[in-house]
Amino acid sequence: MGAKTSRAAQGAKNTDGGIGRMDNIVLHVDDVFKSFGGLHALSDIDLQVAEGKTHAIIGPNGAGKSTLLNVCVGRLKPDSGAVVFNGSILSGRPPHEINQLGVARVFQTPEIFPDLSVLDNVVIPALAKRDGAFAIDAWKAMYSEGELKDKAATALEDVGLQEHMGQEGGSLSRGDKRRLELAMGLVQDPLLLLLDEPTAGMSRLDTNRTIELLQKFKARGMTKVIIEHDMHVVFSLADKVTVLAQGRIIAEGTPDEVRGNPAVQEAYLGGVHE
Numbered sequence: 364m365g366a367k368t369s370r371a372a373q374g375a376k377n378t379d380g381g382i383g384r385m386d387n388i389v390l391h392v393d394d395v396f397k398s399f400g401g402l403h404a405l406s407d408i409d410l411q412v413a414e415g416k417t418h419a420i421i422g423p424n425g426a427g428k429s430t431l432l433n434v435c436v437g438r439l440k441p442d443s444g445a446v447v448f449n450g451s452i453l454s455g456r457p458p459h460e461i462n463q464l465g466v467a468r469v470f471q472t473p474e475i476f477p478d479l480s481v482l483d484n485v486v487i488p489a490l491a492k493r494d495g496a497f498a499i500d501a502w503k504a505m506y507s508e509g510e511l512k513d514k515a516a517t518a519l520e521d522v523g524l525q526e527h528m529g530q531e532g533g534s535l536s537r538g539d540k541r542r543l544e545l546a547m548g549l550v551q552d553p554l555l556l557l558l559d560e561p562t563a564g565m566s567r568l569d570t571n572r573t574i575e576l577l578q579k580f581k582a583r584g585m586t587k588v589i590i591e592h593d594m595h596v597v598f599s600l601a602d603k604v605t606v607l608a609q610g611r612i613i614a615e616g617t618p619d620e621v622r623g624n625p626a627v628q629e630a631y632l633g634g635v636h637e
């Protein structure tokens with residue numbers, strides 16, 4: 364491991380790139396490379412996410428956004444480089460360990476249990492966070508624990524699904540399934556929440572409700588990384604934006620800074636030229 368990673372593992376304080384001098388860096392993606400065969404999905408990725416901030420990752424289709432998120436949550440191992448969270452190196456750890464450290468992810472396609480009630484869908488990740496694995500037998504045994512149910516109910520209230528608690532998860536509308544997934548992330552009290560296109564496929568009304576919800580969590584100081592295509596969402600929520608194209612970072616800054624960046628406009632309109 365190089366000197367840079369060691370610095371990150373010690374909890375580096377950033378001094379540039381739009382983050383204030385005294386900001387605490389909770390996530391440091393340190394010089395990460397990831398290839399699939401001959402395809403360089405991520406090259407030389409270095410980014411830092413400050414505590415309490417909302418950091419958006421944007422870029423055209425195939426830019427490497429999901430690959431980056433998968434590297435952060437342990438679903439993919441980087442070929443080189445490291446992901447450091449609050450001083451712990453995440454790279455190479457299994458997803459449940461990363462989850463235990465306080466990193467939760469909300470997927471692009473909701474991964475819910477359609478036959479279970481909305482409340483039970485949220486009890487399961489609460490139990491997994493406490494016990495370290497998605498152990499259904501353990502869940503059955505522990506189901507009577509009021510504490511977990513109360514916690515799950517609070518998360519559902521937070522996302523506005525309190526009236527649907529007894530309903531089967533599969534019967535929810537698409538927008539409500541996304542909110543259910545958000546509750547499944549929130550119930551774990553994450554220190555860092557990673558969201559993969561939280562408003563994909565939503566109506567404008569649902570999108571605006573989700574923006575309001577995420578603004579509420581921002582006010583509580585939760586650190587978030589959001590992959591998002593909808594610029595209205597990005598500009599409503601992000602403190603900082605990293606722009607990927609063809610697996611590389613081509614721009615980084617505040618939403619206003621990246622909005623006017625010619626390289627970003629070119630990447631979206633006509634592809635990036637080496």
Ligand SMILES: Nc1ncnc2c1ncn2[C@@H]1O[C@H](COP(=O)(O)OP(=O)(O)OP(=O)(O)O)[C@@H](O)[C@H]1O
Nearest residue numbers: 399402403404422423424425426427428429430431
């Ligand atoms: N498991 C895989 N095996 C082979 N190639 C992959 C794999 N996952 C991603 N890729 C390729 O890596 C590149 C980056 O893909 P990725 O899904 O990370 O992009 P993205 O920015 O999330 O795209 P989108 O916005 O369309 O979801 C693409 O060329 C994709 O085809």
